[in-house]
Amino acid sequence: MTLEQLAIFVAVAEREHITRAAEAINMTPSAVSSAIKALETSHGIRLFERVGRGIELSGVGQAFLPEARRTLSAARQAAGLLDDLGGLRAGHISIHASQTIANYWLPPRMLGFAKRYSGISIAFEAGNTKSVAKAVLEGDAEIGFIEGSIDEPALDPTHVYSDELVAVVSKSTHTLPANPTALDAYRWIVREKGSGTRTEFEHGLGAIGLTVADFDVALTLPTNEAVLNAVLNSSSAAALSRLVVAPFLASGQLRLLDVTLPPRHFTMLHHKERRLSAAAKAFKQICVAPELASRAR
Template identity: 30%
Template sequence: MDQHLNVFIQVVENRNFSRAAEALHMSQPAVSQYIQSLEKELGTKLLERTNKYVEVNKAGNIVYQYAKKISRNYEQMRVLVSDLKNKPSGELKIGASYTIGEYLLPQILAQLQFQYPDIIPIVSIGNTEDIGKKLIQHEIDIGLIEGEFSHPQIQAKDFWTDEMYIISSSRQPLLIRTYKDLEKQTWIIREEGSGTRKMLERFFESYHISPARLITLGSTQIIKEGVESGLGISLLSDLTFKKELELDRIVKLDVEGTPIRRQFFIIKNHHEFHSKAFQVFENLVMSWLD
């Protein structure tokens, strides 16, 4: 990749010539010379300098966005050429929504390590919206999400049918005869952007349920602990509470319209060449869950 663009990226991201020079193992005057040469070639100023920081102007932001694309394409080209003569290896950045990341992905990664020990997975966990945005911004290579994420840049295919149940504490048995009984309960729900929350909101809408009290918690584990303690009821994937069910800490409520089924999806960027590591991971997810 052109060294002028590489130096420019480092200066923009470090917002400082000295820190950029350290990252590049270059002298500060050499970094300044590269930037001046690039500005001269393009015929415009790209950076605004202050005593402490460097900021990009409008022209600089355009150059930075294209430089990042060129950098990604160069790295992808290097990996793909290497793949022609080598077995699957290197880093693979995987994003997963919480239910998948905490309850399915560890088993998939164990199998990946056994079959392809030279692949190094780097995992990001977040809600469905977070993972979709990371993929769009090329912060991850592939995503595994619960629920839907739509974007023209993204291709999605389903790999698992999940079942979701309304659960309550086994200490306080509930008798639910009507949806009105559900309205009287305290519901423990996930945060905005969560695939699990979207499914619950659709359930409420479908059956015209308006709960009297909602408590929002940011993780499935905390929700399970809240349900166990009698704080309220919730809707969760049966992948998440198998142990609690076996230990008789949680019970599934017999409610018409449940279990609710939803799809888990692999998401990836359209029209991109993918490394061998990417391809074997995608194939492993599809085949392992058959």
Template identity: 35%
Template sequence: MNLRQLRYFVSVAEQKNFTRAARKLNIAQPALSIAIKKLETNIGLNLFDRNERQVHLTQEGQTLLPHAYRILRMVEDANTEMAELRGLQKGEVRVGVPGMLGSYFFPSILMGFKSKYPDLKLSVVEAGTQSIRQMLLDGELDIGVIHSQDVPAALDTTHLISSQMVAVTSADHPLAEQTSMSFQAFFDEELVMFKKGYFHREFIDRICASHKITPNLSFETNLLAMILNIVRHGFAITALLELVTQHEPGLIAIPFEEPVTLDISMAWRKHGYLSLADRAFIDFVQQNK
């Protein structure tokens, strides 16, 4: 097998359709079908179950797919490093950032980095920490900001910040005068929360499980601005990092009786290639956090 065949194989596996895969690869569909058939003949195994509408990986195809991803990532890393040695590219940093940190912690750092390195390209993706972890493992991101708990063994990390998680209400909410709040009192209220996959929601689900509490979830959204507006208007309360409430008027932060501190880290693939641009970004963040 060769790299071209592996790229074709991965594209068909992802698209589950030869026509869509050929369109994405910008080649003729018959040429793609011939290439895949040749790959199957060369290795002596059927990689796809074919029908008129979709194709699916066979067990042998499922076994090959992670190897194909790993080989193509290694080739991409090698090409990037060689290009840097030749001085043919200025560099790009692909960063994944959760919503709360992307809105309140990172803007000044990103602008400062861009001012120092104007020729480097920054591509910033906003997503939940679970999605960011997976995108790092899949090679879709170079660097990601994740919760420091349960970090996959394939990732390296460096500590970024620690911030307290607090209950958040509107200024005129009946609970706004309290100096602290129990978990039971919090979960008795109507709540607005991020959807599963964000460290904010991971915290909520973990507390519910440990205290055997069923939360009263009235709203779920991945939009931080919507969460803030719902809380401001008194329709629900939420839990956010304290650093958010320090920048938002009309919101009251109430610490939990059992203090909760979240540790946040920057992460990258342990055996992946970190470009000069990636290393410059990591160093800059560590110096300016």
């Protein structure tokens, strides 16, 4: 059994799909299938069962998955120690981030890091707040970035940025009165439950005495870009990060509703019981010191 086989097994187990797992770990589906078959053959077990046209974990696979994750996490910790001893000349860092951060805030900081530490490779995956926290808890990500906060005692949070949620409509939509209670006169496009944007929007509404249940929700969509395009092509409203809507406000394609939502924080997470590698510490420094990111672009 090799670490590569373990990583392939975990990727397939988490997705229960050969092709999606192959895409996530940058391999061909045939190579992934061969690795799983070799692992099963060498130990005389079945890790997956065919169900219709799909696959799912067998009982053996379900029992093995936690140990496979622990082993990979320990291997990453050992590799991180060697990277530290090498003085950041080579190494690897795994980062997960929720969508707004992944698409709008994190890329320039990743670029700044890559220019300063060209020998450190970055594995990056976007998700939502719940999936990012889960990845850090299970050791799939050394650090994670979420919008807002999460109640998880095992994770150590660090505030890295203050963001602003704004409520917007397309330029062709009529203006509502300034009274915040008028927000329920709109149809709304909202993000899915579990996303940082949705959670922080609900918190903001609570501060002005409203809930999402008070609204006529036309659509619930899984990405900022889907929400944004729906709003641009309808008379519906949405709450999105100012980072997302800034170009459309500047061009006049969107207009702000007269409501103030409380600021939200972007938070970096790492596991309290796992040593933060030198590479992760360097990345954290770039995130909390904006001048380092801009200087390195």
